[in-house]
Amino acid sequence: MNAQSAYQAEEARLEDVVKDIRTQLGSIGPRYTGDDFTEQMLDLQQEERRQRLELARKEAYFGRIDFQEEGKAEPKPLYIGKAGVARSASNDLLVIDWRAPVSSLFYSFSGGEAPVSYESPDGEIGGTVHLKRNLMVRKQELLRLVDSFVSGQEEDAVTDDFLLFRLGESKDNKLRDIVSTIQQEQDKIIRADKNLALFIQGVAGSGKTTVALHRLAFLLYQYAGRIRSERMIIFAPNRMFLDYISGVLPELGVGDIVQTTFADWAIELLQKEVTLRPPADTLEYWFEQPHDIDEYTNASGRLKGSADFKEALDLKLSELEASLLPTEPFEPLPGWRLSPERMKEWHETDYGEESIMRRRERMVSRIKRWLESELKARNVTDKKIRAKAVAKLNSFTKRIPSYTAPELYRKLLEGKQGASLLPASLAKSTATRFKQGEAEVEDLAPLVYLHIKLHGLGRSYFDHIVIDEAQDYSPFQLEALRLCQQQPSMTVLGDLQQGIHSYAGISDWNELSGRLPEGSTGYYELDRSYRSTTEIIDFANRVLSGMSGTVKPAVPVFRSGDTVVMEPCTDSGWGGRLAEVVRSWQEEEVFQTIAVIGRTERECEEIHQALTHAGLQAALVNVRQPAYGGGLTVVPVYLSKGLEFDAVLIADAGQSAYGPMDAKLLYVGCTRALHRLRLLHRGEPTSLVGEA
Numbered sequence: 001m002n003a004q005s006a007y008q009a010e011e012a013r014l015e016d017v018v019k020d021i022r023t024q025l026g027s028i029g030p031r032y033t034g035d036d037f038t039e040q041m042l043d044l045q046q047e048e049r050r051q052r053l054e055l056a057r058k059e060a061y062f063g064r065i066d067f068q069e070e071g072k073a074e075p076k077p078l079y080i081g082k083a084g085v086a087r088s089a090s091n092d093l094l095v096i097d098w099r100a101p102v103s104s105l106f107y108s109f110s111g112g113e114a115p116v117s118y119e120s121p122d123g124e125i126g127g128t129v130h131l132k133r134n135l136m137v138r139k140q141e142l143l144r145l146v147d148s149f150v151s152g153q154e155e156d157a158v159t160d161d162f163l164l165f166r167l168g169e170s171k172d173n174k175l176r177d178i179v180s181t182i183q184q185e186q187d188k189i190i191r192a193d194k195n196l197a198l199f200i201q202g203v204a205g206s207g208k209t210t211v212a213l214h215r216l217a218f219l220l221y222q223y224a225g226r227i228r229s230e231r232m233i234i235f236a237p238n239r240m241f242l243d244y245i246s247g248v249l250p251e252l253g254v255g256d257i258v259q260t261t262f263a264d265w266a267i268e269l270l271q272k273e274v275t276l277r278p279p280a281d282t283l284e285y286w287f288e289q290p291h292d293i294d295e296y297t298n299a300s301g302r303l304k305g306s307a308d309f310k311e312a313l314d315l316k317l318s319e320l321e322a323s324l325l326p327t328e329p330f331e332p333l334p335g336w337r338l339s340p341e342r343m344k345e346w347h348e349t350d351y352g353e354e355s356i357m358r359r360r361e362r363m364v365s366r367i368k369r370w371l372e373s374e375l376k377a378r379n380v381t382d383k384k385i386r387a388k389a390v391a392k393l394n395s396f397t398k399r400i401p402s403y404t405a406p407e408l409y410r411k412l413l414e415g416k417q418g419a420s421l422l423p424a425s426l427a428k429s430t431a432t433r434f435k436q437g438e439a440e441v442e443d444l445a446p447l448v449y450l451h452i453k454l455h456g457l458g459r460s461y462f463d464h465i466v467i468d469e470a471q472d473y474s475p476f477q478l479e480a481l482r483l484c485q486q487q488p489s490m491t492v493l494g495d496l497q498q499g500i501h502s503y504a505g506i507s508d509w510n511e512l513s514g515r516l517p518e519g520s521t522g523y524y525e526l527d528r529s530y531r532s533t534t535e536i537i538d539f540a541n542r543v544l545s546g547m548s549g550t551v552k553p554a555v556p557v558f559r560s561g562d563t564v565v566m567e568p569c570t571d572s573g574w575g576g577r578l579a580e581v582v583r584s585w586q587e588e589e590v591f592q593t594i595a596v597i598g599r600t601e602r603e604c605e606e607i608h609q610a611l612t613h614a615g616l617q618a619a620l621v622n623v624r625q626p627a628y629g630g631g632l633t634v635v636p637v638y639l640s641k642g643l644e645f646d647a648v649l650i651a652d653a654g655q656s657a658y659g660p661m662d663a664k665l666l667y668v669g670c671t672r673a674l675h676r677l678r679l680l681h682r683g684e685p686t687s688l689v690g691e692a
């Protein structure tokens with residue numbers, strides 16, 4: 001079939017599919033609003049079907065793969081889309097969901113006549129691929145068709161036309177789904193087994209965040225009925241980032257997954273028993289002034305987040321548990337005796353799996369019940385005697401300790417005991433702060449851990465946990481989250497090379513994965529960067545090479561763009577030049593998002609003033625007002641992490657702005673750019689950039 005008739009045939013099929021989808025949508029009646037439970041359930045199913053069909057109506061499919069299963073006479077064309085659709089009259093599959101086992105062929109097949117296979121619920125299915133076709137459908141119209149493989153025809157070089165087209169587009173202020181162009185190495189992660197804690201180390205722009213979100217959609221499909229979206233959670237570094245990624249799951253037809261920050265989640269779990277010192281104070285401290293290496297190593301966040309601290313608290317918890325068991329008998333009245341041995345027996349046989357304070361509660365009620373039955377058995381009616389017995393009961397049970405997590409944490413950090421757990425001054429200042437009910441971000445992991453050990457999980461049990469920017473997590477945070485699952489099922493992603501919060505995070509993935517049972521973890525690396533042009537990645541790799549330790553350069557997908565420019569400028573001309581560059585970029589009318597990235601918040605204020613003075617309208621992002629709305633943005637480099645912009649201007653890449661300790665920061669700044677990167681520098685350029 002020639003290209004034109006192939007196009008016409010696809011157009012005709014698309015028309016037929018869209019017509020069928022419309023008919024099906026039209027046949028769905030109004031929503032049920034009554035009280036009948038069965039009707040409500042049916043309505044829910046109907047609503048899910050409606051949403052699936054709506055998704056398919058917009059863009060029915062994006063790919064086709066003709067697969068001839070072993071033993072079958074002919075290949076079968078399979079159309080892959082965001083939602084599976086069966087023909088109304090016959091139940092034939094018109095579109096196959098991208099998450100279905102057979103769809104994995106579309107992502108894993110990279111050409112050739114050799115046999116291929118995929119894992120189905122009934123085992124491995126083998127066969128051969130005859131055609132792989134990408135189809136771009138928008139608003140029910142076929143806009144593009146590209147065959148990346150046709151059996152018997154010579155193969156094109158490995159350029160993925162569709163991917164390059166997609167990457168070349170300009171972006172607004174939201175991350176998007178990538179179902180039509182998921183790459184082989186990404187697909188493996190998305191489809192990996194649920195019952196693992198997957199650790200993903202990926203260079204900047206390798207699609208980690210995107211892949212993790214697609215993985216959630218996959219898990220919900222693959223384990224439908226066994227896991228629920230309300231019991232999945234995504235931890236992201238801040239609310240601005242949460243807003244940035246908020247569109248992806250709805251685009252994939254997935255709702256109801258909690259997306260939050262560790263701090264917000266922890267405060268909620270602790271039932272607001274503490275208030276949080278604004279995280280902005282910590283950020284300001286670490287990013288607005290210089291620090292030496294020792295300060296990072298001995299930072300309070302590292303100490304309180306360490307596995308050693310967790311183990312020391314475990315010992316204290318064991319001591320507390322032991323102290324729950326009365327060593328004295330309970331003797332409410334002369335001659336009446338409940339022995340410690342009996343209480344121990346209750347404790348060990350009946351309350352084994354309960355949380356510490358729940359066991360305490362049960363012990364106290366049991367002692368009460370024992371007293372009640374004794375009073376009854378001995379026929380005590382005299383009110384005075386009863387009151388005496390109850391007073392004894394109250395003073396006896398009061399001696400069995402009871403704590404909330406903040407109370408216990410504070411008690412443990414006071415006095416000599418505190419100095420045995422943390423450096424004395426740190427223990428003291430933390431305990432003092434807790435007197436006012438104030439915690440710092442770094443106290444949240446120990447608090448959550450203590451809370452769950454003391455009071456149990458409640459509703460905070462998770463089927464799956466995603467931790468984004470996990471290089472900024474501490475071992476203690478992982479331990480706290482581990483308590484929220486019976487067995488690890490996590491997607492933990494990040495980039496050690498972007499670990500700019502080294503006053504709290506890790507320097508090796510093993511610090512986190514080593515906390516989990518052997519055999520329960522998996523590790524993947526993503527080296528290809530999809531965000532930026534080759535020129536930008538090559539430049540960022542130069543910055544990376546200045547870092548200490550082993551570094552892994554990002555590998556660009558071949559997409560050439562503008563040369564990266566380093567431009568000297570004078571102090572006096574700086575503000576004016578910033579505005580000139582931005583204005584000229586805006587006049588090109590090709591970029592939807594432009595960022596001017598400053599080193600500190602103070603520098604960003606200066607930049608913002610200069611742009612405003614020149615008549616440009618820019619949004620200023622800072623720690624107290626982190627909101628990203630697209631357009632022109634001025635942002636401190638440490639808040640730009642995770643975001644991306646069509647064009648980036650690093651406001652000052654001079655030696656005084658980015659010293660030898662700042663390679664990760666500058667790397668983060670440069671890798672935010674998709675299509676264009678320029679760096680101004682006042683005075684000497686930073687030595688981190690090295691020689692071209």
Ligand SMILES: Nc1ncnc2c1ncn2[C@@H]1O[C@H](COP(=O)(O)OP(=O)(O)OP(=O)(O)O)[C@@H](O)[C@H]1O
Binds near residue numbers: 205
């Ligand atoms: N397979 C793909 N097809 C199309 N675009 C992709 C693909 N993979 C990643 N991208 C795009 O690359 C960009 C970077 O993705 P993402 O933000 O998920 O990467 P990341 O690894 O989390 O980056 P960083 O560590 O820098 O925050 C996004 O614009 C995303 O849409």
